[in-house]
Amino acid sequence: MRMIDDVLEGCTFIGEISLNGDIRRINGVLPMVMLARETGIKSVFVPADNAKEASVIDGVDIYAVSNAEELIRHFRNEEKLTPCEHYVPPETAYNETLDFSDVRGQQSAKKALEIAAAGGHNALLIGSPGSGKSMLAKRMPSILPPLTFEEALETTKIHSISGLLNSEMPIITKRPFRAPHHTISSAGLAGGGTVPHPGEVSLAHNGLLFLDELAEFDRKTLEILRQPLEDRKVTIARASGTVTYPCTIMLIGAMNPCPCGYYGHPKRRCICPKNKVTGYLSKISGPLLDRFDLHIEVAPVEFGDLSSKAKEESSAEIRKRVVAARAIQEERFRGTGITCNALITPDKLQEFCPMDDAAELLMKSVFDRLGLSARAYDRILKVARTIADINGSEVIQKAHVAAAAQFRSLDRKYWSE
Amino acid sequence: MFAKVSSLGLFGLNAFPVDVEIDISRGNPQFEVVGLPDTVVKESRERIRAALRSCSISFPVASVMVNLAPADTKKSGSVHDMAIFMAILR
Structure with a gap:
């Protein structure tokens, strides 16, 4: 047709055209532009709506096109489009509406969640109805450390292909917090479909997956989490091909100890027959339970705490300690590819988790007494590492091991009878 | 007449380069897309036809054959619309 004469060498085009010639936004622009840069393409023409997301990538000229006429005029040299400026995501101001100071009392649970946030550990909250489990978990985003740019890109890629970005939020700058309802299907949680889509575990990549009412989830669905929690990735094989999505997540679960919710309550009597409780x-299967580093019992709130006028510690203060502990970890793991204590690989455990003699002795007795699995041992050690980091201690001391081991005691109370 | 325009495809998290090749030759007027397109890609024919008209360009009265290379990888979605459109204009 020769409507345009200009060479299209080094140009690539992605976008949907509508009947009137408008160019509409598409999903997955970020990974595509990243590939374009790798393969040496100079100019990428993208829908105007996707332009910000695309121009996060430096080194390629991004042209924002809003309709086909513009494209034609550009290549006929009538009216040239100008490449978009490189988009640098603004420093996200810390603004969380949910704050830990809203939660009265629950000091030990708050401390445990601080440890979880500082080391990226999984945590299970167990308690009676109304004790504040969900309230605590929903405030976790307010104390999570900020995303690094690399982490933000990885997370944004997953959100990009899932079509969860828009022009107001072209790149994910905050750790994701995903809280799916317990009716979620296996494919919804782990990912799936004829062309496999990422599931909730992958959408929570580099962030937090919160499963409220853990025991109400379909058991099969929960067991799916086992392998992704260990490998930090999900590989989905379907007829159309095999896809691997990353899922480096912190898992927070919350549940009641029995159907009526009051099993083990200090004042109210549980009305469930024993077999119902069991x-x-x-x-929650043993292997899944084993993957929770911190078992947190959320005790009912005391009246004194509820009516107290004392000011509770704010999230900003807790976050400061979390960020400080993460800074120590970053220094320690520089060049190893590990980002937090929870991700220490077994071969590096000895090197990164040195214990003093007393701590080692305690660890041995804990291991023997509680009949721990090898994984539980590793996980206690990592939690102890995080507690030592929060306290600014280079070597793991006895108190740190004791505190870490105490967080593994809940399964004895509920699960071993 | 042959023209080639580059585009990008996506499978899972991995993008891959796609070459949109077009051959416009004399023959029965038709517009075909080959190269393992899914329904959405096939339907881009109708979108492009209308989009060209809205730009006051009439669709070529010729046999238009579009190939999305590599031909053995499945292409999905409306991503390639713009590249096919450009290829026709060439």
């Missing part, structure tokens, strides 16, 4: 708890 049945309810057995929905």
Whole structure:
């Protein structure tokens, strides 16, 4: 047709055209532009709506096109489009509406969640209805450390292909917080479909996956989490091909100890027959339970705490300690590819988690007494590492091991009878 | 007449380069897309036809054959619309 004469060498085009010639936004622009840069393409023409997301990548000229006429005029040299400026995501101001100071009392649970945030550990909250489990978990984003640019890109890629970005939020700058309802299917959680889509575990990559009412989830669905929690990635094989999505997540679960919710309550009597309690708890399998580093019992709030006028510690203060502990970890793991204590690989455990003699002795007795699995041992050690980091200690001391081991005691209370 | 325009495809998290090749030759007027396109890609024919008209360009009365290379990888979605459009204009 020769409507345009200009050479298209080094140009690539992505975008949907509508009947009137408008160019509409598409999903997955970020990974595509990243590939374009790798393969040496100079100019990428993208829908105007996707332009910000695309121009996060430096080194390629991004042209924002809003309709086909513009494209034609550009190549006929009538009216040239100008490449978009490189988009640098603004420093996200810290603004969380949910704050830990809203939660009265619950000091030990708050401390445990601080440790979880500082080391990226998984945590399980167990308690009676209304004790504040969900309230605590929903405030976790307010104390999570900021995303690094590399992490932000990885997370944004997943959100990009899932079509969860828009022009107001072209790049994810905050750690994602995903809280799917317990009716979620296996494919929804881990990912799936004929062309496999990322599931909730991958959408929470580099952030937090919160499963409220853990025992109400379909048991099969929960068991799917086992392997992704260990490998930090999900590989989905379907007829159309095999896809691997990363899922470096912090898992927070919350549940009641029994159907009525009051099993083990200090004042109210549980009305569930014994077998119902066992049945309810057995929905969480041993292997899954083993993957929770911190088992947190959320005790009912005391009246004194509720009516107290004392000011609770704010999230900003807790976050400061979390960020400080993460800075120590960053220094320690420089060049190893590990980002937080929870991700220490078994071969590096000895090197990064030195214990003093007393701590080692305690660890041995804990291991023997509690009949720990090898994984539980590793995980206690990593939690102890995080507690030592929060306290600014180079070597793991006895107190740190004791505190870490205490967070593994809940399964004895509920699951071992 | 042959023209080639580059585009990008996506499978999972991995993008891959796609060459949109077009051959416009004399023959029965038709517009075909080959190269393992899914329904969305096939439907881009109708979108492009209308989009060209809205730019006051009439669709070529010729046999238009579009190939999305590599031909053995499945292409999905409306991503390639713009590249096919450009290829026709060439």
